[in-house]
Amino acid sequence: MQTHDVLDELWAVICERAENPSENSYVSSILTHRKGVDKALEKVGEEAVEFILAAKNQVRERTVSEGADLLFHFLVALRASDIDIDEVLSELAGRRR
Numbered sequence: 001m002q003t004h005d006v007l008d009e010l011w012a013v014i015c016e017r018a019e020n021p022s023e024n025s026y027v028s029s030i031l032t033h034r035k036g037v038d039k040a041l042e043k044v045g046e047e048a049v050e051f052i053l054a055a056k057n058q059v060r061e062r063t064v065s066e067g068a069d070l071l072f073h074f075l076v077a078l079r080a081s082d083i084d085i086d087e088v089l090s091e092l093a094g095r096r097r
């Protein structure tokens with residue numbers, strides 16, 4: 001798979017899990033958590049700290065892995081907040097100089 005397709009495909013899976021929750025799905029377990037959006041935000045916080053520590057300690061492989069965890073949980077938190085990834089990407093595009 002082309003790396004630029006990964007984000008689109010992952011976003012589609014996250015939205016599908018939100019619309020049709022499945023018992024064995026990690027994404028569904030977060031999106032239907034009793035703590036609601038707070039659970040997703042908690043994971044973003046945790047993964048951000050782990051990413052910072054890995055990068056600060058210059059552990060390259062772990063930084064890549066924690067970066068992926070952070071990006072994934074960020075996407076889940078966006079969905080939990082009813083914000084489409086396109087809104088964020090448009091915001092970024094609008095900042096191009």
Ligand SMILES: N=c1c2ncn([C@@H]3O[C@H](COP(=O)(O)OP(=O)(O)OP(=O)(O)O)[C@@H](O)[C@H]3O)c2ncn1[C@@H]1O[C@H](COP(=O)(O)O)[C@@H](O)[C@H]1O
Pocket residue numbers: 010013017024025026027028043046068069072
């Ligand atoms: N990219 C990911 C991905 N990255 C990380 N994770 C999960 O995120 C969790 C990471 O949390 P932690 O390391 O904090 O582990 P933990 O302590 O067990 O987690 P918590 O109990 O604290 O939530 C692990 O359970 C990982 O399996 C992911 N789970 C799913 N995906 C993608 O999401 C898709 C849908 O997944 P399901 O919803 O499970 O079908 C998959 O096909 C993947 O593409």
